[in-house]
Amino acid sequence: MPLYEHVFLARQDLAQAQVDALAENATKILTDNGGSVVKTETWGLRGLAYRMAKNRKAHYVMLDIDAPAAALAELERQTGINEDVIRYMTIRVDAHETGPSAMMRRSDRDRERGGDRGDRGGRPGGDRDRGDRGDRGDRAPRFAREEMGEL
Numbered sequence: 001m002p003l004y005e006h007v008f009l010a011r012q013d014l015a016q017a018q019v020d021a022l023a024e025n026a027t028k029i030l031t032d033n034g035g036s037v038v039k040t041e042t043w044g045l046r047g048l049a050y051r052m053a054k055n056r057k058a059h060y061v062m063l064d065i066d067a068p069a070a071a072l073a074e075l076e077r078q079t080g081i082n083e084d085v086i087r088y089m090t091i092r093v094d095a096h097e098t099g100p101s102a103m104m105r106r107s108d109r110d111r112e113r114g115g116d117r118g119d120r121g122g123r124p125g126g127d128r129d130r131g132d133r134g135d136r137g138d139r140a141p142r143f144a145r146e147e148m149g150e151l
Helices: 014-031 067-079 100-113 140-146
Strands: 003-011 036-050 055-066 083-095
Touching: 003 014, 003 067, 003 140, 014 055, 014 067, 036 100, 055 083, 067 083
Parallel strands: none
Antiparallel strands: 003 055, 003 083, 036 055
16 A cells, blocks of 8 residues: 655644544545555644744644545545644655654754753844944933933
């Protein structure tokens, strides 16, 4: 049978148990139609590149599938109907990856570094050195700056 990777994005307001139930439902659809799920990976709640259906984040789940085309067509039909799934993508592969996927290896590497943002302290700009700004002198009181039209 052909091999596939199926990734779907679930709404951000779902609990992890509901996301796991979606993955179990997909597995049941495939097994009922003569296929099997080799591996299931939950990548967690991740930010989206742009808003989709009023969601800024989504739960990512990947399934490694060994199933006939008819089973895959039924899975995609059911996934398209489900309102909890924002997007999905299925690709055919020659062989499944052994071990964790690239996304799981990436999250492990980030965890070893001490968080999702690496060394940057959780802020996009991080703790960059702005250099010596020198003495800027005394500032006039706020009411004086307002009168001069600076504010």
